[in-house]
Amino acid sequence: MRKVAARIVEQLHFEAIEAADGLEALSYCRSAMPDAILLDWSMPTMDGMEFLEKLRAEPNGDHPLVVMCSAETNPERIQFALDRGAAEYIMKPFDGDIIASKFEAVGLI
Amino acid sequence: MTPNDLAFVAELTRQQAGVIIRADKSFFVETRLGPIARREALESVAELIDRVRSTNDATLTRQIVAATLVQDTSFFRDRATFARLQESVIPTLASRDKAPIRLLSAGCATGQEAYTLAMVALESLAPPRIDIVAIDFSAQALMKAETGVYSHFEVQRGLPIRSLLRHFEQADDHWKTRPDLRQSIRWGEHNLLDDLTPLGEFDIVVCSHVLSAFEPAAAAATLDRLDAVCRDDGFMVFGANESVSPPAAFASTPTPGVWRRSSAFPRVSSAG
Incomplete structure (x- = not known):
């Protein structure tokens, strides 16, 4: 799923860097803060919500636009993610049109 | 779908809805008409078109024209x-x-x-x-x-x-x-x-x-x-x-x- 998302993002002319979990993503962000993050909720070691909290506490951590991408479709859980700083939310399964639409909605395209 | 059948459907659509169906839309039209043919218990789209040709059934004609119109839309388009x-x-x-x-x-x-x-x-x-x-x-x-x-x-x-x-x-x-x-x-x-x-x-x-x-x-x-x-x-x-x-x-x-x-x-x- 991560590789599919990365390919779609690259087709939208973005440079995509993959991270296997929240820890790896946080380590990358500390070295080079990205403009946007496509963030899964369910990840090993550090899940999406914990990552988002730690990201926002980093210097310049409020810079990336975070688009959540999750199989979670409960409206209250989605609102929970938005309240914690996600700009948009993609419900799995998704396709290229959906990612493009969501990126457009937050002004990335 | 034969070119003749497509031309027949295209003319119906032009007359009744003002919409142009291009000659390369054969697959699209056949796909859209398939469910109507099945609902009418007909073997094929060709049979459906033959029926409309022979009966001029106004209800069926309108259903066919409606089915050929592109319904591509989305929220907040533009x-x-x-x-x-x-x-x-x-x-x-x-x-x-x-x-x-x-x-x-x-x-x-x-x-x-x-x-x-x-x-x-x-x-x-x-x-x-x-x-x-x-x-x-x-x-x-x-x-x-x-x-x-x-x-x-x-x-x-x-x-x-x-x-x-x-x-x-x-x-x-x-x-x-x-x-x-x-x-x-x-x-x-x-x-x-x-x-x-x-x-x-x-x-x-x-x-x-x-x-x-x-x-x-x-x-x-x-x-x-x-x-x-x-x-x-x-x-x-x-x-x-x-x-x-x-x-x-x-x-x-x-x-x-x-x-x-x-x-x-x-x-x-x-x-x-």
Whole structure:
């Protein structure tokens, strides 16, 4: 799923860097803060919500636009993610049109 | 599907809906007509077309024409257009008087455009005072529009997540528009080739991504019919990238596809 998302993002002319979990993503962000993050909720070691909290506490951590991408479709859980700083939310399964639409909605395209 | 059968269907569609079907649309048309053939217990699309040829069955013909019309639509298609309606056009119209703002979604397909209009209007006006009329040729598309139920994929094409949470309820693995959204829209089966004046006058007439598929003469006549139901100083809206221009009474605005009528111009007859 991560590789599919990365390919779609690259087709939208973005440079995509993959991270296997929240820890790896946080380590990358500390070295080079990205403009946007496509963030899964369910990840090993550090899940999406914990990552988002730690990201926002980093210097310049409020810079990336975070688009959540999750199989979670409960409206209250989605609102929970938005309240914690996600700009948009993609419900799995998704396709290229959906990612493009969501990126457009937050002004990335 | 034989070229002869395609030409027959294309001529029906041109006559009844003003829409052009190109010769390379054979696969599309056959795919759309397959369900009708099965419902009629016929072996093939060819048999369906033979039946219409021999019986001139008006109901079946209308179903065939409706099935061949492209129903490609999405929420917030042409995002900049809806931003302008929400931030500028609707507040300006609301400041004139206390009357409800009337909007027409002409060629509304499965309803995403009309619901988007309802969302931006409800979020622009407190208290909400809108009257949206949404019309389409296809009874089947209108049936879906009226239920307000959309798939996981449909609600994720164009609809911001906050709008989804605010205006929709989860219904199993689908999403259903909330009652206040549904109650703000009246749906009607209506052919854009017919007189529109029985629908009344509108402050905003939206006919987006519809007329590009029309043959030029039908598009020009339809623009006059749309003009006839657009109020003085009202707005007409097309697709942002469509090369459709309204009658001379309309002036462009800074937002592509959004035009404003000037009351200085006389109205054309709505006949025809």
